[in-house]
Amino acid sequence: MKNWYKLDNAGKLFPAVQNRKKTSVYRISAIMDSPIDALYLQQATDTVARRFPMFLVKLHRGVFWNYLEHRKNPLMVEEEQHYPCQSINVSDNNRYLLKVLYFQNRISVEFFHVLADGFGATEFLKSLLFYYLSYCGYKVEAEGQILLEDDGTDPSESEDSFKRYSKSVYYESFSNRNAYHIKGTPFEQYGFNAVHGVVSACELNTLAKKHDTTITAYLTALLIYSTYQTRVAGEGSKTPIVAAVPVNLRKLFPSKTLRNFFGVVNIGAVVSEYTTMEDLIGLCHDMLKHKTSPLHLQNILCSNVARENNSLAKMVPLPIKKWLIRLGFQMLGERKTSLTISNLGRIRLPESMSKYVQQVETLVYPSPQNPINCGISSVGDRLTITFVRSITEADILQYFFSYLTSEAGLSVELYSNGWGEAHDEMF
Helix, strand or coil: CCCEEECCCCCCCHHHHCCCCCCCEEEEEEEECCCCCHHHHHHHHHHHHHHCHHHCEEEEECCCCEEEEECCCCCCCEECCCCCCCCCCHHHCCCCCEEEEEECCEEEEEEECCCCCHHHHHHHHHHHHHHHHHHCCCCCCCCCCCCCHHHCCCHHHHCCHHHHHCCCCCCCCCCCCCCCCCCCCECCCCCCEEEEEEEEHHHHHHHHHHCCCCHHHHHHHHHHHHHHHHHHHHHCCCCCEEEEEEEEHHHCCCCCCCCCCEEEEEEEECCCCCCCHHHHHHHHHHHHHHHCCHHHHHHHHHHHHHHHHCHHHHCCCHHHHHHHHHHHHHHHCHHHCCEEEEEEEECCCCHHHHCCEEEEEEECCCCCCCCEEEEEEEECCEEEEEEEECECCCHHHHHHHHHHHHCCCCCCEEEECCCCCCCCCCC
């Protein structure tokens, strides 16, 4: 096992842009069928920590780049006390960049994005659930779907797959207009509100197929449409509404890495009073199909690695590099997007485990420029759509879920963490 790791191509971004209000910390949670036993959860965490050494690391500052160093201190579970996706205070966390949390019947893992993308965090959570249920005395089988301690760690699980699939090819770059930005009133007590809507995965998939599209394209279109109807229509803005959609590159470029290996494609439109939901569905479907093609994603991958490998950039000291990365992220990242919608898809669990897991939640951290973001994941037939926001206004969320019930005919089960909510504010 390596004692230290270089940051992967995507991971190098997050230490530069992270702060209290843009935490770069996301969460994946499992809602279990009974209250969590903290003792068994700690035992499971100790076991899983040995299986995922690439995550048990501390962030160090080098001369030209940050790097990660392996640590052997225990990763301690914590009872959840505050709002989700807040910055990880490493001084209270044995210097680690992830957390294992529990509250009532919920088990959560929170990752600083420098470590891994949603795929890696999901594999960590699945193994954690397996060992937790085992220590609780349940008879569960891995069925080839869980990474187990006895299997050992495959070196390819900690590779930088960006480097592996980068080629010296021509790549395109475009200078797009700045996107529409959602504004609102910050919560009086700073924190993040999470609203979860649970629908039938089968019914939502059937609905998407009626429109000849996918769940991701349908919900992206609805989110753009909801933003227009609640905000842009009244303002008369002609600024494009743009959703950033993370894409798991493993689906096109075979890789076992558990670290970051994703690309982001921007899906947007300039919406007018004549634009229908059907128009947006077709547009989002076509844009996603084009932008998730192997050639387009190869271009994204190569352009990102080419910037990193630039001989001049390599020699820039880390403090200056950090400033340049932050500036580039503002100019080419958040200014070009209105919000993020991240679909982790179906979380596959062994049949012996699935009956103990009611649903899975994906929480995408907001930021000052993108104060509302959306995460989607499903287990079994329960698909959870989660909005995390840092502002009091809930109009976009209300329109989104109301459309799913009144126009699309779906049954939606809503619940929230309650952060900053007035009694008459929500649904």
